[in-house]
Amino acid sequence: MSEDQNPSGNGKGQTREQHIHRAEGGNKNPYQNPDGGVTTTGHVWDDDLADFANQPPRWWMLALTASAIWVVAYWLYYPSVPVPSSNTYFKGVGGWTAIKEMEADKGEVDAVRGKYEARIKNMAPAAILADSDLTEYVKRSGKVLFGDNCAPCHGTNGVGTRDKEGLVAPILDDDDWLYGGRIDDIYTTISGGRQGMMSAHKDSLSAQQIDDVALYVKAMSDEGKDKADADSAGAAGRKVFMESDCTACHGADARGIQAMGSANLTDKVWRFDGSLEGIKQTITYGVNSGDSKTRVAIMPSFTQAGKLSDADIKKLAVYVYKFGGGQPDTPAVPAQAVTAAPASKAR
């Protein structure tokens, strides 16, 4: 507002500049505005900007005082000031250390986990699986264990990882099992490790025989076993399969034998390269056969490696089972019912 608009020059109508000029007029406080206007510090800059000299509000002064007291208390309670030249520091009257605090926090976590962990320690894997509380706990806490120890070979969540030879390790989230998908099978696999062995056939079979049997194996997977058997084109290969050593390990039905970890050759699941060339390579050089061109398939023993406690292995067994491929145990009921139970099906 300009002076013209407020000729009386009184009160709030004034510009700030006028305030200041007037205040210089011989009052005790040279900055006190004689007409009761706002008091300033007398410091003017940019022609018309001035500081008010108001007292800070009461609440603000109280907060300032309180925080000053707080600072002193805080400094006394916690480790704070370095003691010069003595290479130490004032340790605080509260006895606080970062390590003690961490241990207290860890104690809280352990108390929650502890009651689960203590039970798991003394329970068989099947019993853990039967307890829904514990299973839920394992599903949560097993993630890190699996990620650290298993995912490098089996992939995140057991989906598998591949290299040029095929899968690095079997997929774990399907219901196709080399060594069995019952909880105890899985536990045994993890604790003891597995190493399937298939001999090389480069000396025991001719190149022609290998070609024939590879074609037959591929046909069993592509068309199903019944069709492959009926097809006269596969007869030569079938003969090799039945008369050489294949049935000893893969079974006469070619569906694999769990005790040996031999693959089911009639399904569409290929652990190694499933092309005709790939199948020939597997048959020629074998798996873990000792041949220099062998395919390698080694599941390490986690008990032997000492990397995991027995409780951890039990947790992982339940965790893997719960990927969805786990198979129920054959119920302990009369033989008749057992045959009817699909759970006893191999692989």
Ligand code: HEC
């Ligand atoms: C160095 C790679 C590697 C690591 C690490 C590894 N595995 Fe394996 N795992 C394998 C291979 C290879 C096989 C297949 C062995 C065979 O074919 O004889 C296998 C097989 C298995 C099987 C059996 C699958 C079936 O079809 O029967 C399970 C279960 C299994 N692993 C679980 C685990 C768990 C759980 C961990 C982590 C504690 C783990 N593996 C860590 C390589 C690995």
Ligand code: HEC
């Ligand atoms: C000494 C036991 C043994 C004999 C004999 C054997 N196999 Fe195998 N075979 C295995 C095992 C164990 C595996 C699975 C390896 C693995 O995945 O760890 C396998 C895997 C295979 C595979 C690869 C399957 C896949 O999913 O990639 C083919 C193909 C195969 N065998 C064909 C044959 C044929 C054909 C014969 C006969 C000429 C034969 N095997 C003889 C044990 C044997």
